[in-house]
Amino acid sequence: MLKIIVPTAMLMPMTWLSKPNMIWINSTTYSLLISLISLPYLNQLGDNSLNLSLLFFSDSLSAPLLVLTTWLLPLMLMASQSHLSKETLSRKKLYITMLIILQLLLIMTFTATELIMFYILFEATLIPTLIIITRWGNQTERLNAGLYFLFYTLMGSLPLLVALLYIQNTTGTLNFLVIQYWAKPISATWSNIFLWLACMMAFMVKMPLYGLHLWLPKAHVEAPIAGSMVLAAVLLKLGGYGMMRITILLNPATNQMAYPFMMLSLWGMVMTSSICLRQTDLKSLIAYSSVSHMALVIVAVLIQTPWSYMGATALMIAHGLTSSMLFCLANSNYERVHSRTMILARGLQTILPLMAAWWLLASLANLALPPTINLIGELFVVVASFSWSNMTIVLMGTNIIITALYTLYMLTTTQRGKYTHHIKNINPSFTRENALMALHLLPLLLLSLNPKIVLG
Amino acid sequence: MLRRTLLLGLCRGPLGRGLGTHRGGSILDRDGKMSEIKKKIQSILPGGDWNPLYDTSHLPPESSDVVIVGGGVLGLSVAYWLKKLEKPRGAIRVLVVERDHTYSRASTVLSVGGIRQQFSVPENVQLSLFSIDFLRNINEYLAVADDPPLDIQFNPSGYLLLASEKGAAIMENNVKEGAKVCLMSPEQLRNKFPWINTEGVALASYGMEHEGWFDPWCLLQGLRRKVQSMGVLFCRGEVTRFMSSSNLMKTASGEEVNLKRIHEVHVKIDQSLEYQPVECAIVINAAGAWSGQVAELAGIGKGPPGTLQGTKLPVELRKRYVYLWHCPQGPGLETPFVIDPSGTYFRREGLGHNYLGGCSPTEEEEPDPGNLEVDHDFFQDRVWPPLAQRVPAFETLKVRSAWAGYYDYNTFDQNGVVGPHPLVINMYFATGFSGHGLQQAPAVGRAVAEMVLEGHFQTINLSSFLFSRFYSGEKVQEHNII
Numbered sequence: 001m002l003k004i005i006v007p008t009a010m011l012m013p014m015t016w017l018s019k020p021n022m023i024w025i026n027s028t029t030y031s032l033l034i035s036l037i038s039l040p041y042l043n044q045l046g047d048n049s050l051n052l053s054l055l056f057f058s059d060s061l062s063a064p065l066l067v068l069t070t071w072l073l074p075l076m077l078m079a080s081q082s083h084l085s086k087e088t089l090s091r092k093k094l095y096i097t098m099l100i101i102l103q104l105l106l107i108m109t110f111t112a113t114e115l116i117m118f119y120i121l122f123e124a125t126l127i128p129t130l131i132i133i134t135r136w137g138n139q140t141e142r143l144n145a146g147l148y149f150l151f152y153t154l155m156g157s158l159p160l161l162v163a164l165l166y167i168q169n170t171t172g173t174l175n176f177l178v179i180q181y182w183a184k185p186i187s188a189t190w191s192n193i194f195l196w197l198a199c200m201m202a203f204m205v206k207m208p209l210y211g212l213h214l215w216l217p218k219a220h221v222e223a224p225i226a227g228s229m230v231l232a233a234v235l236l237k238l239g240g241y242g243m244m245r246i247t248i249l250l251n252p253a254t255n256q257m258a259y260p261f262m263m264l265s266l267w268g269m270v271m272t273s274s275i276c277l278r279q280t281d282l283k284s285l286i287a288y289s290s291v292s293h294m295a296l297v298i299v300a301v302l303i304q305t306p307w308s309y310m311g312a313t314a315l316m317i318a319h320g321l322t323s324s325m326l327f328c329l330a331n332s333n334y335e336r337v338h339s340r341t342m343i344l345a346r347g348l349q350t351i352l353p354l355m356a357a358w359w360l361l362a363s364l365a366n367l368a369l370p371p372t373i374n375l376i377g378e379l380f381v382v383v384a385s386f387s388w389s390n391m392t393i394v395l396m397g398t399n400i401i402i403t404a405l406y407t408l409y410m411l412t413t414t415q416r417g418k419y420t421h422h423i424k425n426i427n428p429s430f431t432r433e434n435a436l437m438a439l440h441l442l443p444l445l446l447l448s449l450n451p452k453i454v455l456g
Numbered sequence: 457m458l459r460r461t462l463l464l465g466l467c468r469g470p471l472g473r474g475l476g477t478h479r480g481g482s483i484l485d486r487d488g489k490m491s492e493i494k495k496k497i498q499s500i501l502p503g504g505d506w507n508p509l510y511d512t513s514h515l516p517p518e519s520s521d522v523v524i525v526g527g528g529v530l531g532l533s534v535a536y537w538l539k540k541l542e543k544p545r546g547a548i549r550v551l552v553v554e555r556d557h558t559y560s561r562a563s564t565v566l567s568v569g570g571i572r573q574q575f576s577v578p579e580n581v582q583l584s585l586f587s588i589d590f591l592r593n594i595n596e597y598l599a600v601a602d603d604p605p606l607d608i609q610f611n612p613s614g615y616l617l618l619a620s621e622k623g624a625a626i627m628e629n630n631v632k633e634g635a636k637v638c639l640m641s642p643e644q645l646r647n648k649f650p651w652i653n654t655e656g657v658a659l660a661s662y663g664m665e666h667e668g669w670f671d672p673w674c675l676l677q678g679l680r681r682k683v684q685s686m687g688v689l690f691c692r693g694e695v696t697r698f699m700s701s702s703n704l705m706k707t708a709s710g711e712e713v714n715l716k717r718i719h720e721v722h723v724k725i726d727q728s729l730e731y732q733p734v735e736c737a738i739v740i741n742a743a744g745a746w747s748g749q750v751a752e753l754a755g756i757g758k759g760p761p762g763t764l765q766g767t768k769l770p771v772e773l774r775k776r777y778v779y780l781w782h783c784p785q786g787p788g789l790e791t792p793f794v795i796d797p798s799g800t801y802f803r804r805e806g807l808g809h810n811y812l813g814g815c816s817p818t819e820e821e822e823p824d825p826g827n828l829e830v831d832h833d834f835f836q837d838r839v840w841p842p843l844a845q846r847v848p849a850f851e852t853l854k855v856r857s858a859w860a861g862y863y864d865y866n867t868f869d870q871n872g873v874v875g876p877h878p879l880v881i882n883m884y885f886a887t888g889f890s891g892h893g894l895q896q897a898p899a900v901g902r903a904v905a906e907m908v909l910e911g912h913f914q915t916i917n918l919s920s921f922l923f924s925r926f927y928s929g930e931k932v933q934e935h936n937i938i
Contacts, residue, residue, distance in 0.1 A: 139518050280547035338719045339521045339737035341547055343909070420911050422738055422882035425703040425715035 001056035001111055004070065007034050008107060011100045015093050023089075027096050028077045031103075035070035042067060042453045056111040057177065061309075064317050064454040065241055069106045069234050071443065072324065073099065076226040078436045079328050082335055083224060084136075095136060099226055102128040106234055110241065115164055115174040118245070119157070122202075122238060126153055129235065132227040133219060142222035148215040156205035156212070159198035166195065167249060180248055188253045196257045199246050206239030207294045209261060210268020220287035221340070225331040228283065232290050232327060233320035240294070240316050243301045244309065258302040265302075266395045269295040273402035277409060281340045282330045285410055286323065289366065292403065293319045296396075300381040303388045311380025313456035318374040318444065322365045325440035329359055332433050333414065336426035342410070347419030355429045356415050358437040365441075367407040368400065371448045376455075516691035516723050519735035520551035522908070523721045524742055525695050525750050527554025529564040529672065529894055530886045531742035532679040533901025536598075539686040541905050550688045551734060553723050557692045561828060563744050564676050564894055566861025568778055568812055570669040570793050570803065571895035572615040573635035574661055576626075576935040577871065580892070581634050582916045583899040588666040590898035591675070597898075598682040606678040612668040613804070616649075616792040617661045618846075623797060624658040626935050636665040651787040652794075653848055662792065669793060669803055672894050696731060697722035698739070698754045700880070714765070716880045718754060738908060740884045745773040745825075745862035747873075747887035754880050764879060767927045771873065771888040773825040774865035778814045779835050783853040786811060798842040810856065815839045816891075823860075830858040863891045869931040874900060874921040875907055884908060885923060 011030055018026045044060040058066060076099055084092050105125045112118040126149075134146035168174045171182055186192045205212045220228050247254055272292040279285040293315065300312035330340070332355065337345040349356040368374040378400065385392040447454055522538060524531045535550050542548050559565050571591070573584045590597055595605045619627040628639065639661050642654035648662075684690065699720035706712055718739050724731040743750045751757065751769035759765025786809050793803040802813025815838050817823065823831060835855060844851045866873065866888035873888040886904045889896060899916060906914045913919065920932050 278544065280544045337737050338519070338735050341521050341549070341737075343543060343547055344521055344737050418911055421876050421907070422717070424881050425705060425717055427703065 001058070004034060004038050004066075004107055005104065007037070008070075008100060008104045012097050015096045015100065020089050023093060023096065024077060024081055027100075028074045031070070031073040031077065031100075035067065035074065038067050038070040044453075055113055055117065056108070057113050058111050061244060061313060061456045062110045062241065064313060064456070065234075065237055066107060066110045068237070068317055068320050069103065069110060071439075072230060072233050072320075073103045075324065075328075075436060075439055076229050078432055078439075079229060079331060080224065080226045081432065082430075083331075095132070095226075098128045098132050099230070102132075102230060106230075106238075109238060113176050115176060115179075115245070116168070118242070119161060119164055122242065123154075123157060125235065125238070126150060129227065129231065133223045136224045137222040137227070138224065139222060141218070145215070145218035145222040149219040152205050152208075152212065152215040153202070157202035160202040163195055163198035171249075176245065183249045186250065186253050188256045192253050193257060196250050196253050199250060200243065200257075200261070203239040203243040203246070204261065204298070206242070207236060207298055208239070208291060209298060210264050210271060210291065210295060213268070213272070213291045216291055217284050217287040220290070220327075221281060221283045225327065228327040228331075229324045232286075232323035236290060236294055237316045237320060240297045240301065240312060243298070244312065247301060247304060254302065254304065262299060262302050265295040265298040266392060268292075269299075269399045270395055270402065273399055273406060276406035277402065279406075280342060282333065282342050282410070282414070283327065283340055285342075285406065286326045286330060289326075289403070289406065290319070290323050292399065293323075296378060296381050296399075299385055299392075303384055305384050305387070307380050308384035310455040311377045311384060313377075314373045314451060314454050315377030315381060317447070317454045318365070318372065318377050321440055321444045322362060322374060325358070325362045325437060325444075326366065328433070328436055328440065329355070329362060332429070337423055342413045344420065345423050346413060347415070347417045348423075349415040350419055351423065351426065352429050354434060355437075358434075358441070359411060359415055361441055362437075363407045363411040365444055367404040372444060373447045373451050373454060376448075376451050514692075514725060515730070515732040516551055516553065516693065516734050517549075517689060518732070519549075520689065521549045521736065522551070522738045522740060523695075523734055523736040524550065524552045524740045525721075526741070526743035526747075526887075527552045527557075527680075527690065528559070528562045528742065528744050529676050529679065529897040530744065530889075530900060531740070532676065532683055533897045534740055534742055534886050534904045535683045535688045535901075536679055536686070537901040537905035538908065539683065539688060541902070541909055543909075546687060551691060551736075552683070552688055553691050553693055553695055553721075555692070555694045555726070559676070561862065563862050563864060565673050566778070566859060567672050567894045568669065568801075568803065568814075569672045569894065570615065570667075572663055572667045572793070574615055574617055574630070574637055574663055574667070575635075575892075576630040577920075577932055578633070579916060579918055579920060579932075580871070580896070580934060583896040583903075583918075584892075585634050585666065586899040586902070586916065587896055591670060594675070594678060598678045600681050600685045603681060606674055608670045608674045608678070610668055610670040611804075612665070613790065614663040614665075614667045614792040616663075616794045618657045618795065618797055619659045619661075620656055620797040621658045627659050627661055630661075630935055636663065638662045638664050649787065649790075651847055651849055653846055655845070656797065667793070675894075675897075691723060693723040693725045693732075695721055695750060695753065696724045699733070700755065713879065716755060717882045718880065738882050738884065740886060740904065740908075741769075742886045744887060744893070745771070745864040747771045747864060747885070751877075751883075751885075754877075754883055756877060756880060756883075764924075764927045767923075769873065769885070769888070769923070770867040770926060772865050772867055774863040774890075775823045775825045775828070775860050776814060776816065776863055776891070777823075777830055777834055777839075777858060777860050778812055779839065779855055779858040780805060780810060780812050781853045781855045782808070782810050783850055784809050785849045785852070787847060787849065794846070796842050796846050800839055800842040800846070802843060802847075811850075811853075813839065813843065815842070825862060828860045828862075830860050832858065864888055864893060865890045868926055869933050871932045871934050872896070872900060872921055873923055873926075874903055874918045875913075875923065877923050878927075 015027055041058050041063040105121050109121040130146050130150050134142055208216050269292050272288045276285050276288045297312045297315055300308040333345055334340055365372050365374050368378045382396045524535055535552055538550055573581045575581050642657050645654050645660050698718045700716045700718045702714050702716040705715055721734045721736055722731045723734055741747050741750050748769050748771045757768030791804040795801045800815040802811050805812045864887050870890040873885040877883050884904055886900055903913055903916055903918050
């Protein structure tokens with residue numbers, strides 16, 4: 001594990017000491033190399049976890065997420081090059097440093113052994129993200145968005161700290177490997193209900209659950225591209241990962257307690273998908289679609305069957321890559337037209353055909369086309385929830401249809417039709433942008449050949 | 457602490473009178489500090505945009521999809537139709553930048569307010585026809601909940617254009633489809649309007665329907681109110697700079713052109729050095745008489761003359777005078793808007809024998825457009841004699857007041873410029889109507905909105921009014937210009 005953490009930490013001095021025309025090249029290539037180092041962790045041996053030290057471990061749940069995180073850093077750096085080109089040198093270096101710190105904290109979070117360490121790092125990831133959103137965001141509303149983002153998550157996770165300390169006192173340890181065997185079953189008494197709520201609320205806010213999702217569209221729309229990418233791809237998965245870890249401690253109270261959240265997720269899924277149909281701002285549409293996909297993950301985690309866990313992990317990885325790619329595509333549009341409104345930049349297929357191909361593939365992945373892992377994840381979750389209760393199939397089916405509807409709406413509005421007059425002279429797609437899209441899509445397509453590694 | 461409680465307990469004076477009666481404000485708000493604190497807390501709470509460093513409420517937003525330069529009737533009309541025609545409601549963010557919020561020099565409010573369909577160019581007729589339909593149904597178009605209905609005081613008295621021998625043939629040809637016009641001989645003219653002296657008049661065309669005059673200020677306020685209720689942002693500032701990026705591209709025939717797009721507009725706040733860069737996708741030039749200057753800011757016209765790059769927007773300020781006089785023996789209520797062959801015009805104003813009128817000066821005697829001072833000698837020399845000759849009752853009149861306003865005069869062919877510029881591809885024009893902009897504003901607004909949203913004109917085809925005619929030289933000559 002140190003072989004990933006120390007190089008990532010060392011990326012920071014490398015950025016500050018690089019020559020001005022080499023900062024992007026250096027940081028991108030070295031972070032790509034680091035992601036290659038993390039790939040062997042995917043080779044998990046059976047049910048046990050790969051214990052690397054007293055502090056860090058990785059098992060088949062955290063390994064794919066770890067690889068996703070390390071893979072995303074070079075992509076974020078590539079995506080940010082254009083909008084930072086006008087800043088001063090030290091600002092650029094500061095931005096890259098923020099991204100690297102965030103990356104470091106995320107790597108440590110996903111591989112933490114102790115739940116308290118996980119918690120501390122989970123909270124710590126808020127700080128670089130807040131700095132990125134409020135300092136480099138696009139509009140004045142970003143201050144508002146940053147506030148929403150920070151306080152929603154903090155409010156949710158404060159009870160978690162109390163709960164974790166309580167569990168530490170009663171069970172004697174919070175080391176993840178040990179606590180699997182030492183966890184006492186808790187029934188649904190009042191104090192246990194509060195314990196359950198305290199543990200889960202932080203992750204529910206982070207996911208986000210439908211009733212607590214207000215921070216997400218704001219944060220995504222106002223954040224710069226790297227902020228959006230890391231938010232959509234990784235930070236939301238922190239919630240899912242945390243939920244999966246902590247539900248081990250909370251049986252069997254989960255059977256009763258899960259009902260309200262299941263209802264909220266199922267209903268929220270359909271609701272946020274429908275909201276997507278009425279969105280006019282491209283980034284806002286993708287943000288709401290994130291909420292919708294994550295609601296599926298919440299349903300999967302709360303059901304707690306093996307199939308649903310597999311579906312949840314696959315869905316998390318798939319959604320991470322797809323969402324991040326869609327944000328990059330939306331950003332490439334925004335950099336050219338300077339407006340995020342969909343109807344103002346239409347008919348891009350005739351002007352930028354290769355970008356249209358990436359748009360098509362990303363949209364197809366988003367609507368869970370077979371044989372992508374998006375489909376595998378969704379299918380596993382739908383099947384598991386059907387076995388939990390027959391009625392959920394209605395809502396799930398509606399969600400799949402509406403997802404297809406808004407994704408195709410987004411595709412046809414931006415790509416098809418006659419192009420508008422005022423976008424005639426937009427710059428053609430840069431190689432950097434094409435490489436960015438390809439690097440997003442390549443893992444997604446390759447994983448459909450061997451989905452076993454992400455199925456957890 | 458103890459002292460304060462003692463004071464509160466013993467001091468019955470203000471409490472005895474009851475809270476809220478201390479000089480109209482709450483007892484707690486004696487210094488006005490409470491309301492300031494309240495305002496500050498309200499701006500911090502989620503839902504508002506708050507800049508912690510300084511107050512930015514007077515500045516325009518940092519980005520807007522469409523920036524409309526100029527908040528007169530044309531600019532507001534474009535804003536209205538953009539918001540009305542956008543497919544998903546609330547999709548486009550529009551910002552209207554107006555330098556003068558009192559509209560003291562705007563051509564809209566200084567206009568005589570007439571509307572007619574007697575044009576020779578068919579597009580002009582269609583524009584005016586739609587506009588009169590808009591004005592007739594203004595309370596359906598511009599209704600705002602809880603606000604009183606608009607009364608634009610439309611007087612449907614019609615226009616009377618008089619033509620001499622030379623102009624008679626042209627006038628006969630000019631009667632176009634859609635306009636309800638009646639051609640009258642001098643005999644018929646004398647029968648209908650006994651106060652007219654028909655000497656020198658060979659033919660007269662009288663608009664029977666949809667012509668007259670209205671109150672432009674009411675239209676402006678109605679549009680402003682409606683547009684604000686639709687969510688358009690207003691900013692009081694001046695556009696000082698356009699930041700644009702250019703791309704060298706090849707046309708189909710292989711020649712290289714430099715296409716520019718404006719990505720930022722610098723809006724300078726009134727009486728201050730502060731400016732706000734507004735990121736935008738589309739800019740609409742509806743600055744009226746000052747459109748030429750705004751176009752120059754965007755780099756239109758900077759190039760070797762004779763090329764498309766070097767073609768300037770030929771819209772200039774031209775000063776026109778309007779005089780208001782009183783004549784007790786003057787023509788009565790049925791007086792139309794009379795236009796003499798010499799170019800003098802007048803119309804009835806109100807019910808007390810007051811008349812508005814003026815004359816367009818010839819090229820040589822153009823007044824200096826530097827200020828809006830009125831030249832009364834112009835009335836004596838150029839306006840009164842033809843008036844008195846045409847309407848003998850006007851030999852005794854008394855000028856009550858006068859004012860001057862600007863025409864956004866299109867020196868090329870005195871007709872409007874509508875649509876995008878071929879080189880600065882995200883600047884659209886809605887200007888240059890040379891005196892008949894007010895009457896065509898609703899229709900032009902709709903045409904520009906269609907162009908922005910769809911990419912082509914849908915209802916009225918104004919492709920002959922595009923900018924490219926200045927380069928290709930095809931004039932859209934209007935024969936009935938006042």
